[in-house]
Amino acid sequence: EQQEKWVPRAVNMEIIGTYAQTELGHGTFLRGLETTATYDPNTEEFVLNSPTLTAYKWWPGGLAHTANHCVVVAQLHSKGVNHGVHPFIVQIRDEDTHMPLPGVKVGEIGPKLSFSTANNGFLGFDNFRVPRDSMLMKNAQVLKDGTYVKSRLSKLTYGTMVFIRVMIVTDMAYYLSVGATIAIRYSAVRHQSKPKENEPEPQILDYVTQQHKLFIALASSHAFRVTGQWLWTTFVRVNKALTSGNADTLPELHAVACCLKAVTTRDAASMVEACRMSCGGHGYMTSSYLPILYGITTAACTYEGENTVLLLQTARSLVKAWQKGSKGKPLSPTEAYLMDKSPVPKWENTLDGIIAGFRRVSAGKVQDCVSKIDKLVKMGTSYEDAWNQTSVRLVAASEAHSRAVILATFRAEVSRAAAALSPPLARVLHQLVHLYTVYWALERVGDLLLYTSIAERDVQELQQQYEDLLQKIRPNTVGLVDAFDLRDEILNSTLGAYDGRVYERLMEEALKSPLNAEPVNQSFHKYLKPFMQGKL
Numbered sequence: 001e002q003q004e005k006w007v008p009r010a011v012n013m014e015i016i017g018t019y020a021q022t023e024l025g026h027g028t029f030l031r032g033l034e035t036t037a038t039y040d041p042n043t044e045e046f047v048l049n050s051p052t053l054t055a056y057k058w059w060p061g062g063l064a065h066t067a068n069h070c071v072v073v074a075q076l077h078s079k080g081v082n083h084g085v086h087p088f089i090v091q092i093r094d095e096d097t098h099m100p101l102p103g104v105k106v107g108e109i110g111p112k113l114s115f116s117t118a119n120n121g122f123l124g125f126d127n128f129r130v131p132r133d134s135m136l137m138k139n140a141q142v143l144k145d146g147t148y149v150k151s152r153l154s155k156l157t158y159g160t161m162v163f164i165r166v167m168i169v170t171d172m173a174y175y176l177s178v179g180a181t182i183a184i185r186y187s188a189v190r191h192q193s194k195p196k197e198n199e200p201e202p203q204i205l206d207y208v209t210q211q212h213k214l215f216i217a218l219a220s221s222h223a224f225r226v227t228g229q230w231l232w233t234t235f236v237r238v239n240k241a242l243t244s245g246n247a248d249t250l251p252e253l254h255a256v257a258c259c260l261k262a263v264t265t266r267d268a269a270s271m272v273e274a275c276r277m278s279c280g281g282h283g284y285m286t287s288s289y290l291p292i293l294y295g296i297t298t299a300a301c302t303y304e305g306e307n308t309v310l311l312l313q314t315a316r317s318l319v320k321a322w323q324k325g326s327k328g329k330p331l332s333p334t335e336a337y338l339m340d341k342s343p344v345p346k347w348e349n350t351l352d353g354i355i356a357g358f359r360r361v362s363a364g365k366v367q368d369c370v371s372k373i374d375k376l377v378k379m380g381t382s383y384e385d386a387w388n389q390t391s392v393r394l395v396a397a398s399e400a401h402s403r404a405v406i407l408a409t410f411r412a413e414v415s416r417a418a419a420a421l422s423p424p425l426a427r428v429l430h431q432l433v434h435l436y437t438v439y440w441a442l443e444r445v446g447d448l449l450l451y452t453s454i455a456e457r458d459v460q461e462l463q464q465q466y467e468d469l470l471q472k473i474r475p476n477t478v479g480l481v482d483a484f485d486l487r488d489e490i491l492n493s494t495l496g497a498y499d500g501r502v503y504e505r506l507m508e509e510a511l512k513s514p515l516n517a518e519p520v521n522q523s524f525h526k527y528l529k530p531f532m533q534g535k536l
């Protein structure tokens with residue numbers, strides 16, 4: 001009924017909304033949110049209020065000037081009892097004049113690192129009344145007399161965040177495809193230095209260090225796209241089960257969505273930054289789009305769940321799985337490997353060998369965390385303090401788990417799809433899977449040395465495999481980014497345009513600068529000249 005009331009109006013843009021959950025004082029700890037929604041049975045209304053400055057909603061995208069409605073997450077009070085945070089759909093601006101409604105204080109939060117067009121806003125309520133049906137009652141309800149009907153599963157309130165985290169993994173695949181396209185195309189156009197005196201300056205794409213910086217971004221884009229598709233399929237399956245009242249698979253989805261969102265956003269931000277730096281000074285130009293792209297990807301490390309907090313959520317699931325498995329209870333499919341108690345096998349420098357190695361690393365780290373926590377608790381430390389003292393290791397365990405999931409999914413999905421592909425295309429995609437897998441084995445070689453039987457000669461061989469793969473992928477690099485088929489208007493980059501006219505585009509953009517409107521800028525007359533004449 002509520003969906004019938006609100007969804008059509010949102011779809012036809014009568015309602016322009018945003019998600020107002022984070023407050024000035026709380027973003028991570030949702031149970032600490034301060035905005036209140038107090039039910040008045042006499043008028044069958046909720047009274048929304050921001051009791052403190054820290055209760056003001058702060059950050060919601062589009063809140064400052066675009067949205068006329070928002071979903072507000074508030075502490076629900078009825079009959080003198082606080083029932084915890086619940087979502088409410090609230091009109092905040094007049095639909096004709098767009099003026100803020102009486103009792104609503106709304107504005108813009110100021111300049112940010114990026115997302116300059118997002119008009120992120122603040123929102124405060126001064127005893128603002130909304131009808132009872134403003135409470136989104138899919139999960140919990142408040143009856144006309146104020147009786148609270150509990151949700152069958154309190155965590156369903158957090159469901160929107162799982163959905164967005166699932167989407168973010170695929171978003172990161174897209175942003176990496178943009179960064180890789182810009183940097184690789186530029187690297188094919190840019191010639192620099194003379195390693196061989198009697199030969200012309202080479203394309204910087206032929207420097208192996210440049211390939212090391214860029215090809216992992218290209219491979220990661222494919223890895224995250226494939227993993228994002230797998231995660232979406234999992235999300236759809238879990239939500240179908242939830243619809244029929246079965247919440248058994250929700251904890252696994254929450255745990256895997258948390259660590260994949262955290263790892264893919266951190267990788268995307270660091271790899272986009274590597275793309276920027278690989279383009280030298282021109283990569284620092286706003287007109288290259290790479291600084292803006294970095295701002296967008298690094299924001300994702302914070303929004304929709306700050307990465308550390310989410311990795312600790314997954315760690316909570318991994319520790320619980322370890323404890324369950326140790327009692328012989330079955331584990332979820334993504335965590336079942338934790339109970340592999342077989343002896344550590346002889347190391348194999350193969351994809352399967354490396355994937356198995358990352359699972360050993362994750363299981364070993366989880367076991368170490370459980371041992372440390374148990375030891376601290378036995379010494380009289382509270383569980384919460386033991387958890388905190390182990391949290392650096394818990395985050396590392398979560399990351400290893402996430403990498404094992406991505407490696408296995410990327411390999412399995414490309415192997416499955418390869419049968420339907422032309423042999424040349426299948427070969428190139430397998431090279432990307434191989435590069436991605438060997439790259440991370442080398443990046444985490446310390447962990448592999450600790451938890452597997454990998455030996456020095458294996459590491460040397462992996463390094464050579466990696467360098468051979470860079471060489472094999474080089475001839476197809478430009479073709480691979482062209483295959484993303486990103487239009488120039490979307491790339492929005494002087495360095496990444498399809499025609500490669502980098503220098504002409506850089507100058508064209510430079511001449512658009514307002515500072516080039518006149519040969520002598522007014523700052524000379526106002527500041528420089530008086531200063532030079534000793535008048536300032």
Ligand SMILES: CC/C=C\C/C=C\C/C=C\CCCC(=O)SCCNC(=O)CCNC(=O)[C@H](O)C(C)(C)COP(=O)(O)OP(=O)(O)OC[C@H]1O[C@@H](n2cnc3c(N)ncnc32)[C@H](O)[C@@H]1OP(=O)(O)O
Pocket residue numbers: 019021022027028029030031061155158159161162164167168171250251254302303304305306309313316
């Ligand atoms: C696709 C992107 C779109 C466009 C891109 C462009 C621009 C995007 C711009 C902005 C989009 C992002 C907007 C936002 O940022 S919205 C705000 C996001 N905020 C958060 O994510 C808050 C993060 N905090 C939390 O989720 C929680 O506070 C918490 C960290 C999980 C802790 O909550 P708490 O109640 O204390 O829970 P715990 O005690 O830790 O756990 C209790 C129990 O619940 C389980 N749990 C927790 N969360 C979930 C969930 N989401 N789903 C299912 N289950 C959950 C948890 O596992 C635990 O279970 P146990 O069985 O172990 O008890």
Ligand SMILES: Cc1cc2nc3c(=O)[nH]c(=O)nc-3n(C[C@H](O)[C@H](O)[C@H](O)COP(=O)(O)OP(=O)(O)OC[C@H]3O[C@@H](n4cnc5c(N)ncnc54)[C@H](O)[C@@H]3O)c2cc1C
Pocket residue numbers: 018019020021022025026027028029058059060061115120299302303304305306307308309312
């Ligand atoms: C670009 C952008 C857009 C956003 N859009 C929206 C939006 O549309 N709607 C919305 O509601 N919100 C939005 N947000 C807010 C975002 O969801 C929050 O910033 C995010 O949830 C983090 O919360 P916080 O800012 O309070 O950081 P905090 O939680 O205060 O984190 C600060 C530090 O404390 C650490 N920390 C916190 N808790 C723990 C813990 N339990 N264990 C270990 N370390 C911990 C964190 O790891 C972090 O290092 C947006 C944010 C950004 C940057």
